[in-house]
Amino acid sequence: MKNVQKQKRANKSLPFFVRDEFKVCLVIILTSVVLLITTFTFDIVPPILNRGIQPATFPKALLILIIVMSLLIYYLAIKNPWKIEKKLPKSFYLTILSFFIFVVISKTLDFFLAISALSIFVSYYWGEKRIFYLLLVGIIFPVIVFVFFETILGLRFPPGIITNIYYS
Amino acid sequence: MDNLLLMMAPLFSSKLLLVLFFGTLFGLILGVLPGLGPTTGGALILPFTMTLDPLSAIVLLTSIYCAGTYGGAITAVLINTPGTPAAAATCLDGYPLAQKGEAGRALGMATVSSTVGGIFSVIILVFFAPILAQLAYEFGQPEYFALAIFGLTMLASIGEGSPIKNLIAGAFGILISTVGKDFMTSIDRFTFGINELTEGIGFIPVVVGLFAMSEMLTQSTLINQVFNRIALKAIKLPSKDDYKKTWKTILRSSGIGSFIGVLPAEGGTVASLIGYSEAKRFSKKSEEFGKGSIEGIAGAEAANNAATGGAMVPTLALGIPGSATTAVILTGLIIHGVRPGPDLFREQPDFLYGIFGAMLIANVLFFIFGFFGAKIFARITLVPNKILWPMIFAVSVCGTYSLNQSIIDVWIMLFFGVLGFFMRRYGFSVVPVIIGLILGELVEGTLRQSLVIFDGNWLMFFTRPIALTFFILSLIALAFPLIRSKKFKK
Numbered sequence: 001m002k003n004v005q006k007q008k009r010a011n012k013s014l015p016f017f018v019r020d021e022f023k024v025c026l027v028i029i030l031t032s033v034v035l036l037i038t039t040f041t042f043d044i045v046p047p048i049l050n051r052g053i054q055p056a057t058f059p060k061a062l063l064i065l066i067i068v069m070s071l072l073i074y075y076l077a078i079k080n081p082w083k084i085e086k087k088l089p090k091s092f093y094l095t096i097l098s099f100f101i102f103v104v105i106s107k108t109l110d111f112f113l114a115i116s117a118l119s120i121f122v123s124y125y126w127g128e129k130r131i132f133y134l135l136l137v138g139i140i141f142p143v144i145v146f147v148f149f150e151t152i153l154g155l156r157f158p159p160g161i162i163t164n165i166y167y168s
Numbered sequence: 169m170d171n172l173l174l175m176m177a178p179l180f181s182s183k184l185l186l187v188l189f190f191g192t193l194f195g196l197i198l199g200v201l202p203g204l205g206p207t208t209g210g211a212l213i214l215p216f217t218m219t220l221d222p223l224s225a226i227v228l229l230t231s232i233y234c235a236g237t238y239g240g241a242i243t244a245v246l247i248n249t250p251g252t253p254a255a256a257a258t259c260l261d262g263y264p265l266a267q268k269g270e271a272g273r274a275l276g277m278a279t280v281s282s283t284v285g286g287i288f289s290v291i292i293l294v295f296f297a298p299i300l301a302q303l304a305y306e307f308g309q310p311e312y313f314a315l316a317i318f319g320l321t322m323l324a325s326i327g328e329g330s331p332i333k334n335l336i337a338g339a340f341g342i343l344i345s346t347v348g349k350d351f352m353t354s355i356d357r358f359t360f361g362i363n364e365l366t367e368g369i370g371f372i373p374v375v376v377g378l379f380a381m382s383e384m385l386t387q388s389t390l391i392n393q394v395f396n397r398i399a400l401k402a403i404k405l406p407s408k409d410d411y412k413k414t415w416k417t418i419l420r421s422s423g424i425g426s427f428i429g430v431l432p433a434e435g436g437t438v439a440s441l442i443g444y445s446e447a448k449r450f451s452k453k454s455e456e457f458g459k460g461s462i463e464g465i466a467g468a469e470a471a472n473n474a475a476t477g478g479a480m481v482p483t484l485a486l487g488i489p490g491s492a493t494t495a496v497i498l499t500g501l502i503i504h505g506v507r508p509g510p511d512l513f514r515e516q517p518d519f520l521y522g523i524f525g526a527m528l529i530a531n532v533l534f535f536i537f538g539f540f541g542a543k544i545f546a547r548i549t550l551v552p553n554k555i556l557w558p559m560i561f562a563v564s565v566c567g568t569y570s571l572n573q574s575i576i577d578v579w580i581m582l583f584f585g586v587l588g589f590f591m592r593r594y595g596f597s598v599v600p601v602i603i604g605l606i607l608g609e610l611v612e613g614t615l616r617q618s619l620v621i622f623d624g625n626w627l628m629f630f631t632r633p634i635a636l637t638f639f640i641l642s643l644i645a646l647a648f649p650l651i652r653s654k655k656f657k658k
Binding site: 042052128138 | 391
């Protein structure tokens with residue numbers, strides 16, 4: 001508890017634009033404003049066909065509500081600042097990177113290969129250096145999962161280098 | 169009497185018994201593994217339920233729910249990390265007691281109180297769900313709108329963390345539900361020219377992303393964390409003295425848990441915290457709390473399992489989920505063509521009482537599994553994260569892909585994983601997003617249809633007594649955190 005209070009006090013001494021509460025509220029508000037602008041591009045139902053409110057009205061109301069509440073959070077955070085969060089370790093960024101690698105590989109090469117690559121990458125960077133376990137998480141287990149889903153659900157995975165070989 | 173016989177039906181069906189057996193076992197494993205839980209597990213197994221008949225599918229999901237909620241206690245007692253958020257309060261006394269060499273006693277009390285809480289809540293469910301369903305006959309579109317708003321405000325006010333952050337998360341969940349073709353006019357909203365988004369954003373990618381993937385990211389920040397595991401010899405049934413000390417606490421927490429469960433909030437998580445604090449308030453030895461009090465374990469565990477039955481009451485009677493896991497169960501019902509609400513009680517009592525009976529049996533089954541197998545389940549926590557999480561990733565990706573066979577769903581899941589991580593980091597609960605997403609169509613649909621009925625006159629909402637009552641209750645719910653914080657300051 002004392003530690004949290006200390007972190008809060010430390011946060012209060014920082015300039016407002018580097019504080020978490022400012023950054024978080026700014027991101028929420030900016031995103032909401034962009035989405036709010038988008039709602040003005042929605043098609044409008046002609047009055048003769050329209051029953052009740054326009055399709056854009058409800059999302060608009062929600063976005064305005066989110067913006068107002070975000071401002072309220074920021075106002076409250078000025079009085080009672082959030083505690084400073086610890087810096088994220090390298091392993092976190094590498095896991096995020098692996099998500100990107102997954103998206104790229106699944107889009108361009110192969111779905112199975114993408115799962116396999118991510119599993120090996122994550123396992124390795126989280127500290128697993130033994131080849132057998134890397135093969136287990138990267139190849140053996142994904143194969144079991146693929147076969148299981150295909151057999152039980154009759155699932156057809158998207159085409160790719162490896163899945164094409166499997167299906168042929 | 170007929171209903172009692174219907175409840176016993178799962179006992180006479182080998183298929184249902186097998187489903188219950190598997191569901192309880194799977195639920196326990198999910199509960200034991202920190203970061204996973206009945207919500208993620210239920211979402212991942214949802215595609216597989218398509219191969220089952222509706223009753224078996226829902227029985228599977230509910231047994232995972234009951235057993236998963238209990239399973240969290242095993243990890244809470246042995247490694248001081250709640251297997252599920254609902255077991256957070258169990259750590260407070262479970263782990264200190266285990267450190268004193270009484271892990272078996274702590275787990276024995278957790279098992280007994282969980283079972284009693286669970287069974288108590290099923291009894292509440294059997295009695296109150298039909299009454300609530302009967303009341304729902306009085307509900308029109310405006311009443312359902314007011315009810316959904318009440319649900320969301322309750323979620324904000326008694327959920328964990330800041331009420332305003334919870335409200336933002338709930339509003340965001342509703343906003344996600346507006347993506348795709350507008351159901352009344354077929355006009356595209358927030359599709360950004362992506363064809364796959366015209367069908368809207370699916371429930372499963374969001375749930376798996378917000379729960380499993382965000383947890384994977386959280387685990388990536390904790391890879392150097394060392395857990396102090398306490399060895400378990402065997403579970404011990406509570407002694408006579410322990411029963412004497414705790415029976416009132418168990419009953420009180422069962423009542424609290426069932427009541428909290430009925431309210432649309434974070435179900436077991438909030439219930440266990442309130443159950444724990446009430447146990448402390450009523451205890452003659454409150455100074456022992458936090459140091460290994462057996463009453464603390466009983467209070468938290470009876471409450472979180474009692475919330476399971478409670479949360480099923482609005483889910484089945486009104487189609488309003490009482491927790492994130494019941495939102496998954498509700499999705500399961502809808503996927504299988506079962507529409508929750510009063511008609512379900514009138515037209516399919518065999519289905520409904522089959523679920524009640526299955527929940528009752530699941531509570532007995534996890535008692536047996538927990539009692540004889542806790543030592544084995546505890547070993548599951550020994551699987552290192554560097555092996556476990558890549559495996560969970562593979563299952564999550566395939567599970568998410570399988571429902572619509574859409575790669576976009578997988579990317580949506582990853583996006584919500586990253587979003588969920590940052591939401592949790594900055595104190596936004598992800599549960600309101602799930603509840604908002606599932607209630608979104610109901611909120612918007614009933615609002616728009618009500619306005620058609622009222623010819624665009626908003627004030628007409630306040631001329632309907634039931635709707636007005638829910639609006640007043642919503643205001644009270646919103647004011648509650650303010651009053652609570654003022655009282656706390658005093």
